[in-house]
Amino acid sequence: MEQTCANCQLSFEIEDEDIAFYDKVSPVLNKKKYPIPPPTHCPDCREQRRLAVNNEQFLYPSACDLCKEKTLTEHPPHAKQPIYCRNCWHGDKWDPRDYGRDFDFTRPFFDQWKELKRSSPSPALSIQGTVENCDYVHLTGDCKNCYLIMHADHNEDCYYGYGVKKCKSCVDVFNNFYCELNYDCIDCHSCYGLVGSRDCINSGPGAFLRDCVGCKDCFLCTGLRNKEYCFENEQLTQEEYRAKCAMADLGSFDIYKRCKARLRELELSHTFKAFQGHNLENCTGSQLYNCKNVQRSFDCDEVENGKFLYQIVLGAKDVYDAYQYGNNFQMSYENSICGLNGYNCYFCHETHYSNALFYGWYMESCxxxxxxxxxxxxxxxxxxxxxxxxxxxxLVPRIIEHMQGTGEWGEFLPLTHILHGYNKTTANLHYPLAKEEAQAKGIPWDDYEPPSPEVKRVIPAAELPDNIADAPEDIMSCAIACELTGKLFIVTAAELKFYQMQKLPLPRRHWNQRHEDRFHARNPRRLWERTCATCAQTVQSSFSPERPEIVLCEDCYLKTVY
Ligand SMILES: [Zn+2]
Ligand SMILES: [Zn+2]
Ligand SMILES: [Zn+2]
Known part of the structure; x- marks a missing residue:
């Protein structure tokens, strides 16, 4: 069935399997089924709405409205959102039902829901499970000694990362799973001691690797399988390799930068598989691992039967339309940041250990x-x-009928009703809007910047000594001004120790800019039709046709690497 998107006006396909899924998950109340209608928005516009409810990267200094203890929060001060620290929020000094109200059948639901969210106390940060010594983490669970990691679970000693699962001592990583001592790595699984690498599995130690599997002691290589002592894809002896690496002192920012640029050059002659994935059965998308019957999905691990999924990991089944996160999430439709043994969740944002929820907004064990x-x-x-x-x-069936009348039933929270400025949400990374464009459509915008950290002195990035060995002694009491945005950032003691031990340069960019740099290095979460450069067969690829990389179908690709 062809449908025109109510937002972008592009046409999109609703397939028979989709209709069957909407029917399968449609809720039954009082023995009557309340059908989930087919979507009115295309898959991208639906994902944009799910991303737009999330501020994952802009944290503001604040204080708990109950115990007054200092904390960070995703809510800027002018939002006037009451926030409680984790202890108070879970404590018995308040009851969320005190903020309860009657449903008003003369008004749209989304207005009433947003007013409720704004007036009731929100947890300052989204944290699950046991966390120890992690004051500055958000959307994180079961971590120890971590700092500024988001969408991160079961980690220890990790700093600055997004999508970090079961990692130890990793810094500046994006989508790293089961890794240890990785730095500046994107999409790496089960790696150890990798630097500046991407799309690697079971590899390391090594540096500046792309698309390598089972490789050890390799430097500036692409597309290798089970190799050791390779430099720019050339097989060397152990002695030759060590001698070459000794010349590349990565503690020097200049050398680090040149190696990174060299990898980009080498990648242009590398042949890429049309999409990234490993251990898949009947799947389409990219960056998929250990999945079965998963379509049009990206950055997923351990999912069975799903479609339009983004970053669903550590177990999910029978789920459509979800951004984050999984951990045994089942039978659900149109959710953002939901999981942890959840099922039958519909149009929710942030639900944990919960089931049979409609339009839930930060709910735990409900x-x-x-x-x-x-x-x-x-x-x-x-x-x-x-x-x-x-x-x-x-009452619920009457509300559903009311929402069928207002056109709200079956829709995720519209962009006009988001809590944060669109420019502070993850949607603006994937689907950027100009301020005027957003405001013309009634989408919130927020130019507020939190105050800079108070420090002894500010060092412009360009004035930092080139080598970590020469780091200023008072660096911990200084702030560095980002070379790109001028935003100030500090270096923590644990982080400095990591750079010194691993012989890596001090960062020159603010941590949020580093996150955005890694984000932009990755392919967008979309599929295009491309032609295999060897056999001319049409393939679905996450590389857009304009990109310079050489793309192959899976069969042709496998012939090049083995
Ligand atoms: Zn659309
Ligand atoms: Zn408190
Ligand atoms: Zn081919």
Missing amino acids: KNCFGCANMHHMRYCILNKQYTKEEYEE
Whole structure:
């Protein structure tokens, strides 16, 4: 079925399997099925809405509104969003039902839901499980001694990363799983001691590798399998390799930068598989690992039966339309940052250990709630007001019917109703809008910048000594001004120790800029039709046709690497 997107007006396909899925997950209340309608927005516009509810990278100094303890939060001060620290939020000094209200059948649902979210206390940061010595992490669970990592679980001693799972001592990484001592790496799985590398599996130590599997002691190589002592893809003896590497002192910022540029040159003659993936059965997308029957999805690991998924990892099944995160997430549709044994979640943002939720907005361990916000351990609530099971089952169908009338049922929170400025959300990275464009459409924007850290002195990045060996003694009491944005950032003690031990240069860019640099180095989460450079067969590729890289179908690619 062809459909025209209500937002971008492009046409998109709704397939029979999609219709079957919407039917399969449609909720049943009082023995009556309430059908999930087919989407009115194309897959990209749906993903844009899911990303637009998330501020993952801009954190502001603040204080808990209950105990007054200092904290960081994703909510800027002018938002006037009440925030509680993790202890207070889970404590018994308040009840989220005190913010409950009657459903107003004369008004649209989304207005009422947003007002509730804004007035009820939100956790300052999104943290799950046991965290130890991690004051500056967000969207993170079960970590120890970590700093400024987001979408990160089960890590130790990791600093500055996004999509970091089960890693140890990794710094400046993007989508790294089961890795240790990686620095400046993108999309690496089960690697050890890699520097400046991308798309590697079971590799390391090594530096500036792209698309290498099972490689050890290699430097500036692409597309190798099970190799040792290779330099620019040339096989050397161990002695020759060591001698060559000794000349490349990566503690020097200048040498580091030149090696990175050299890898870009080498990549232009490398032949790439049309998409990145490993251990897949009947899947389309890119950066997929250990998946089965997963279509049009990106950055997923351990998923079965899903479509339009982005960064769903550590287990999910029968899920459509989700951004983040998984950890055993099932039978759900149109959610952003939901998981941890969740199922039957619909149009939710941030739900953990929860099921049978419609339009839940930060919910932990909840069940059978509709249009609630900032709650834990609740049942049968609507707009945070408590009902009996019978009342709930009588009222929810009436609300669904009301929302069918307003055109809200089956839609995720619209861009006009997001809490953060669009420019502070993850949507602006993937689907950038100009300020005027956003404002013309009634989408919030936010130019507020938090105050700079108070420091003894500011060192412009260009004035840092080239080599980490010559780092200024007072660096810890200084701030560095980002070479690109001028934004000030500090270097922590643990981080400095990492650079010194691993002989790596001090960063020249603000941590958020480094995150954006890694983001822009990756392929967009889209598929294009391309022609295999060897056999001319049409392939679905995450490399757009304008890109210079040589792209091959899987069969032709396998012939080049083995
Ligand atoms: Zn669209
Ligand atoms: Zn508190
Ligand atoms: Zn081919």
